[in-house]
Amino acid sequence: MSPDWWAAFGPAQTHVSCSGSTHRLRWSAGSLQAVDHPDAEGELVMAALGGDTNPCLDLVMAWGRHSDDLTVLAIGPRSADDTLTITARTVEDLASRPGGPFRSPVSAGSSRIIGRRRSPGLPRGQATYGRSAAGGSSFSVNSSIIRKGGGGSVRSGGRATGPLRSAGGWSGYAPRGWPGREDDPGRVELIRLLALGRPFQLRLSGAVAHAWSAAGQHSRRGRSDPALTAALAGRLGPAAAQWLAIDAGDVDAAVHDDHGWGQLSLAPQPDGRKLVARLPVSWLAGVWAPGLAVVGGHLVVSVLAAAWPEVRVLAVRSPGRDPAELTIRQRRGHWSVAAR
Amino acid sequence: MTAGSERAGPDRDRAETYLRLRAEAELRRALTMPRFRPPGMVLPGPPGQWLMTMSDRRRMGRRRRAVSRAMQRRAGADATAPGPAAALARSGVLRARRVLAPAIDWAAQPLHRLPRQSWQPPVPARDCLERVAELAVTLAACEAISEESAEEVVEGMRSALAGRSLIDPAVLLGDAFARAFSRVQPAPAGPVRAVPVGATTECELLGRPFRIYLGALILEQKAAALTMRSRVADVAEDDPEHAHEIFQALNTCAAVDDRGASYRAHFSGGGTASHFDGRFRFQPAPPAAARWLDVTLPGAADAVRIQLHTSAAPLPVTSGRLAPELRADRYLDSLIIGRLADGWDARPDDGHEPPILRIATGLLAAGVLTPGSPSVRRLVAAEARRGQRLPDSLATVEAGSLPEDWLHFLRDFNRTDGPTGAIAVGATLPDLDGVSCVITELVSEADRASFQAHACGWPEPRHGPLRDHEPFGWSARDDLGGWYASAEGGWSYSDGEADMDVRLHPPIAPQARTLQLILTGPASEVSVTIPLTWLEAL
Numbered sequence: 062m063s064p065d066w067w068a069a070f071g072p073a074q075t076h077v078s079c080s081g082s083t084h085r086l087r088w089s090a091g092s093l094q095a096v097d098h099p100d101a102e103g104e105l106v107m108a109a110l111g112g113d114t115n116p117c118l119d120l121v122m123a124w125g126r127h128s129d130d131l132t133v134l135a136i137g138p139r140s141a142d143d144t145l146t147i148t149a150r151t152v153e154d155l156a157s158r159p160g161g162p163f164r165s166p167v168s169a170g171s172s173r174i175i176g177r178r179r180s181p182g183l184p185r186g187q188a189t190y191g192r193s194a195a196g197g198s199s200f201s202v203n204s205s206i207i208r209k210g211g212g213g214s215v216r217s218g219g220r221a222t223g224p225l226r227s228a229g230g231w232s233g234y235a236p237r238g239w240p241g242r243e244d245d246p247g248r249v250e251l252i253r254l255l256a257l258g259r260p261f262q263l264r265l266s267g268a269v270a271h272a273w274s275a276a277g278q279h280s281r282r283g284r285s286d287p288a289l290t291a292a293l294a295g296r297l298g299p300a301a302a303q304w305l306a307i308d309a310g311d312v313d314a315a316v317h318d319d320h321g322w323g324q325l326s327l328a329p330q331p332d333g334r335k336l337v338a339r340l341p342v343s344w345l346a347g348v349w350a351p352g353l354a355v356v357g358g359h360l361v362v363s364v365l366a367a368a369w370p371e372v373r374v375l376a377v378r379s380p381g382r383d384p385a386e387l388t389i390r391q392r393r394g395h396w397s398v399a400a401r
Numbered sequence: 402m403t404a405g406s407e408r409a410g411p412d413r414d415r416a417e418t419y420l421r422l423r424a425e426a427e428l429r430r431a432l433t434m435p436r437f438r439p440p441g442m443v444l445p446g447p448p449g450q451w452l453m454t455m456s457d458r459r460r461m462g463r464r465r466r467a468v469s470r471a472m473q474r475r476a477g478a479d480a481t482a483p484g485p486a487a488a489l490a491r492s493g494v495l496r497a498r499r500v501l502a503p504a505i506d507w508a509a510q511p512l513h514r515l516p517r518q519s520w521q522p523p524v525p526a527r528d529c530l531e532r533v534a535e536l537a538v539t540l541a542a543c544e545a546i547s548e549e550s551a552e553e554v555v556e557g558m559r560s561a562l563a564g565r566s567l568i569d570p571a572v573l574l575g576d577a578f579a580r581a582f583s584r585v586q587p588a589p590a591g592p593v594r595a596v597p598v599g600a601t602t603e604c605e606l607l608g609r610p611f612r613i614y615l616g617a618l619i620l621e622q623k624a625a626a627l628t629m630r631s632r633v634a635d636v637a638e639d640d641p642e643h644a645h646e647i648f649q650a651l652n653t654c655a656a657v658d659d660r661g662a663s664y665r666a667h668f669s670g671g672g673t674a675s676h677f678d679g680r681f682r683f684q685p686a687p688p689a690a691a692r693w694l695d696v697t698l699p700g701a702a703d704a705v706r707i708q709l710h711t712s713a714a715p716l717p718v719t720s721g722r723l724a725p726e727l728r729a730d731r732y733l734d735s736l737i738i739g740r741l742a743d744g745w746d747a748r749p750d751d752g753h754e755p756p757i758l759r760i761a762t763g764l765l766a767a768g769v770l771t772p773g774s775p776s777v778r779r780l781v782a783a784e785a786r787r788g789q790r791l792p793d794s795l796a797t798v799e800a801g802s803l804p805e806d807w808l809h810f811l812r813d814f815n816r817t818d819g820p821t822g823a824i825a826v827g828a829t830l831p832d833l834d835g836v837s838c839v840i841t842e843l844v845s846e847a848d849r850a851s852f853q854a855h856a857c858g859w860p861e862p863r864h865g866p867l868r869d870h871e872p873f874g875w876s877a878r879d880d881l882g883g884w885y886a887s888a889e890g891g892w893s894y895s896d897g898e899a900d901m902d903v904r905l906h907p908p909i910a911p912q913a914r915t916l917q918l919i920l921t922g923p924a925s926e927v928s929v930t931i932p933l934t935w936l937e938a939l
Contacts, residue, residue: 132553132560135560135561136557136560136561143432143565144565147564147570147573151570151573252564252573255564286414287414287550288421290422295428298429299429309429
């Protein structure tokens with residue numbers, strides 16, 4: 062029986078500002094807990110019923126909501142050298158920027174947008190709206206805009222902006238809050254989760270990969286295939302570069318659906334060689350996310366048993382060779398081979 | 402990185418996988434690039450950093466001296482003077498330092514954090530995002546992937562770059578960009594029709610004689626719009642104040658129907674001191690029972706009577722489905738035409754790969770087109786005329802021949818013998834992929850031609866920097882077989898309604914007797930054929 066996907070992870074903890082003090086958030090055994098909220102479960106129930114909530118519980122609930130969100134894999138770290146710069150400070154800075162609030166008041170409006178566009182490749186002068194035959198400058202103004210803003214367009218609930226003048230002599234009003242500028246509370250939640258720090262980013266990535274693996278809650282057959290293939294390739298590439306000293310781009314990765322750990326081989330190409338890899342999505346959750354991808358010159362392909370900080374794995378010394386069992390141990394944040 | 406799959410999947414999977422792998426490759430490339438700096442923070446490269454350091458030192462020096470002077474003033478003595486007075490001043494300086502502590506703190510903060518709006522640092526990683534967006538939009542336009550998938554990949558890439566401070570982190574919250582794709586708005590309920598007017602009248606605005614041509618009246622359920630073009634002679638160069646006054650004057654246009662109901666018009670449009678083009682918008686629309694509308698233009702002696710139930714003479718219309726398998730070919734063809742119009746005899750692009758070659762390479766790699774696809778072979782032929790060096794993926798493709806339509810387009814592109822006049826059309830096109838469209842008028846001059854259209858259900862315009870694609874496009878063909886490409890002139894958009902000024906290239910052939918205007922949508926196309934009976938307009 063395979064170990065739990067999180068078995069190779071140690072616990073992780075961080076601090077967040079909550080209700081005027083600093084509270085602890087702890088991740089262990091695959092779940093996030095608000096340590097300083099002893100009755101977190103009761104508070105969660107109350108929050109679900111419309112009661113007050115708090116930042117700790119918000120994050121715990123958000124963690125649950127994003128544990129199968131493939132966007133995590135699109136944004137999250139790819140390798141040990143790949144660091145996200147999102148911090149709690151970043152989030153607050155963005156929130157305080159003009160035009161960058163979490164809850165923007167933009168909604169569908171009824172003001173009119175006017176403009177001039179030029180099709181690619183067609184002469185600039187000949188495609189100018191309202192341009193005089195003599196080539197004089199021209200302009201276009203919407204009378205309703207003049208009435209409303211005296212020089213800016215105002216969408217319902219939006220903000221006024223100033224006029225723009227294009228090189229072709231046309232002037233109009235670029236609307237703020239244009240169609241499509243939409244708030245996404247889910248995105249804000251996700252950014253807040255990623256701002257918890259790298260240990261949490263990796264654990265959340267692992268949770269998402271597990272959710273889409275054969276043992277997870279989602280069937281990965283369907284439209285998510287390309288996303289998972291890219292997630293695998295984006296993470297296996299840097300690992301393969303470290304393992305074989307090849308370019309991270311010289312990897313042909315695909316998701317392995319059948320039984321077993323998969324397949325690794327080297328294939329020649331005009332300017333060198335490339336790694337052809339078939340690995341299951343569970344490799345991302347159980348191997349890559351805890352940082353086990355390359356240990357002691359081996360590419361780890363599967364976890365056989367785990368009791369952090371000691372893990373028994375299947376690892377391949379070089380492509381084409383059969384994997385061998387290794388026991389590896391984490392010391393001071395680094396994995397090394399403890400026994401062969 | 403190349404795409405691979407153990408299971409044979411539909412083409413859409415292959416195309417999306419290719420796009421996502423390209424995004425991963427571009428992200429790896431971006432990771433080697435410098436991080437984003439807000440405008441004004443630092444110049445790139447060692448020389449820039451040296452300049453910035455020196456500049457900061459000078460500014461710091463100036464600030465320190467300014468603070469010192471302020472402290473000395475506050476101390477009430479000249480601290481630089483020798484002798485006992487200076488000692489007294491120094492003690493005063495100590496007191497002043499406490500008082501001015503906030504100012505000192507301000508002066509000591511890193512200068513490079515002060516915004517300098519005059520210089521925008523380059524954001525190299527943005528090019529990576531642009532390339533991914535370009536491919537995503539291309540694949541979506543060819544229906545090789547869904548628009549949702551394309552948007553998801555671009556959003557993911559953008560967030561990944563922003564989350565690493567490789568582009569402005571502000572986009573993490575999705576605030577700085579519009580979506581790359583258009584959303585088709587539901588068309589307003591009720592039919593749209595146009596009444597051809599084709600009347601020219603004289604009026605006096607602000608003491609100047611104006612000649613105004615009224616093209617067609619567009620009637621919808623809630624509003625009506627009357628298209629107009631105007632000319633005034635003997636005016637000075639552009640004067641914004643004067644233009645504003647003309648706008649105000651045009652806003653006094655009014656109308657009354659045969660039942661005594663009156664209407665005020667709001668004018669929107671644009672122009673120069675010598676001409677104004679635009680529309681008078683009446684709201685509400687005249688009731689269906691109204692028979693005529695008398696429109697009184699500002700400064701005009703007489704009203705112009707518009708018979709509301711005058712229908713345009715029935716014009717031949719066609720509609721038909723497009724072969725879905727040729728969608729990618731059509732897309733690439735449209736790009737080739739645009740590039741040809743840029744000058745097919747232009748010098749080859751040196752030093753960088755033209756986007757169209759990058760796009761074609763992407764379509765081949767994603768399996769959307771093959772080396773034998775007609776559009777790919779036409780692209781190779783067109784590029785061969787330029788002497789453009791082709792990427793490896795296209796170098797082995799056998800060149801095809803350019804269609805006769807394109808050759809006509811290129812041959813006549815700069816002609817200057819087009820007919821002069823206007824035609825009030827008022828033709829309604831058959832509905833096309835959810836869009837209802839009326840052609841209001843056609844205008845021709847010696848070196849240009851254009852037509853005006855009003856559409857309901859039109860996709861909203863995009864403003865974001867990411868590349869977008871146009872789901873609808875116009876073209877035309879005359880009875881002599883001449884083919885015309887289109888370029889969007891001006892547009893006005895609101896809640897699914899669009900007013901468009903569409904330029905035709907080349908100018909209309911003087912011998913042509915009819916012109917078929919063709920609107921091509923994602924899956925089908927419609928057309929209306931207009932007899933070219935030109936009337937003098939202005």
